Amino acid sequence: MAGSSATHEGPERVRDVLNAESGFFPFEVDGSGGTRTILYNRDHVIFVSLRDNNEPRLDPGYGVATRRIVSMLLSNGARLEGVVSVHRPQGHNRLSDFARSSEHFRYLEMPNGTCLVNVRHLIELVEEMPKP
Secondary structure, eight states, rough: OOSSSHHHHHHHHHHHHHHSSSEEEEEEEEEEEEEEEEEEEGGGGGEEEEEETTTGGGGGTTTGSEEEEEEEEESOOOOOEEEEEEETTTSSSSSHHHHSSSSSSEEEEEEEEEEEEEEGGGGEEEEEEOOO
């Protein structure tokens, strides 16, 4: 991760790397044989779990975004449940507006962590009702 981002103030984020361009991205892995770099094809990454659960909160507008409780069925059969933030003007803050955003990797905040989900692998996106 770079110390600064070309698209916003502050350091580069995981979402920046995943949404930057098509093709491969580098990933550093520590193992028993030392550190090595692996290249992963973005198109085939279904989702990424983040260590930093605060990354979504760094987006400008996070505090005023509409929150939607969702269930996501992914191409590998996994179902993820959590909250997405829709950063759109009033009247354009529906779940369908979230689904049509130009970024391929989107945040899903879950009780046990935060993921970046590749919407190209999203089979079903359902808005859930808040639990009383």
